[in-house]
Amino acid sequence: MSMLNIFSVAGSAVSAQSQRLNTVATNLANADTVAGPDGQSFKARQVLFQTQPMGDQGAAGVRVAQVLEDQTPGRRVHDPKHPAADADGYVTYANVNAVEEMVNMISASRSYQNNVEVMNTAKTLLLKTLQMGQGS
Amino acid sequence: MLDRLSDPLAFQSEALVLRAERQRLLASNIANADTPGYVARDMDFATALRQATGAQALPQSMATTHAGHLAPKTGAASEPGLLYASASQTNLDRNTVDMDRERANFADNAVKYEATLRFLNGSVSTMLNAIKGQ
Numbered sequence: 001m002s003m004l005n006i007f008s009v010a011g012s013a014v015s016a017q018s019q020r021l022n023t024v025a026t027n028l029a030n031a032d033t034v035a036g037p038d039g040q041s042f043k044a045r046q047v048l049f050q051t052q053p054m055g056d057q058g059a060a061g062v063r064v065a066q067v068l069e070d071q072t073p074g075r076r077v078h079d080p081k082h083p084a085a086d087a088d089g090y091v092t093y094a095n096v097n098a099v100e101e102m103v104n105m106i107s108a109s110r111s112y113q114n115n116v117e118v119m120n121t122a123k124t125l126l127l128k129t130l131q132m133g134q135g136s
Numbered sequence: 137m138l139d140r141l142s143d144p145l146a147f148q149s150e151a152l153v154l155r156a157e158r159q160r161l162l163a164s165n166i167a168n169a170d171t172p173g174y175v176a177r178d179m180d181f182a183t184a185l186r187q188a189t190g191a192q193a194l195p196q197s198m199a200t201t202h203a204g205h206l207a208p209k210t211g212a213a214s215e216p217g218l219l220y221a222s223a224s225q226t227n228l229d230r231n232t233v234d235m236d237r238e239r240a241n242f243a244d245n246a247v248k249y250e251a252t253l254r255f256l257n258g259s260v261s262t263m264l265n266a267i268k269g270q
Contacts, residue, residue, distance in 0.1 A: 002157050002160050003156045003159060003160065005160050006159065006160055006163040009160070009164050010163055012167065013166070013167030020170075050171065051168055051171050051174050054164075059160050059161075060164040060167070061167055062170075062171055107170070114169070114235070118242065121242065121246050125159070125246060125249050128250060128253055129152075129253060132253060132256060132257060133257060133260040
């Protein structure tokens, strides 16, 4: 039954999108963290999606292939009174761009909703298929 | 005798199977809307249905002259017969899924799947009525 495959396809997409939402939440939560004693500030994370064949021909799911760390240097703010300031009086914050993360969040939530709708439609169609020949 | 009972169902059941396959393809496209480099796929439904019901011959497949030769599937519904969607708007990550088009196709295919189901149900109840003589 090829329609049952839709649940694994859309399900993989939903789980991948929720992982994307998770990384967005991590980034936003750490947007204002400063560098620790080792001088390393929090690095923004991004998920990398990859197509995953789902057995049957034509069915293609999604998986998170990798979680990448953004290697751009963090935001540096001159604040000599800050306890975490370095010798020159600069504080290094995480390299999170809050605007980009918000856009990412909206995109992830839309994709999530789309895939949930796909599953709902497939479920309705399959339930109707189960009742085939019974209505008179 | 049994042919007369099952013949009217054959066409609709072929159509139903193809509709289910197309639904799966469209679900794959929607699932991969954010995957970099993914190319959306779709099938030519009319050709696939004509080939499934025998109204149109399948394209010539490669000859298998040895037991170890693979016989690839042919036809519009098979993997090599599927078409690639071209991008309606260019994309930085080379993804060609157009969400508006895919959602429209998905809804359209769902309605047509249900229509095929109703045709099938209609033939079944017609035959049941004939058998019961009511």
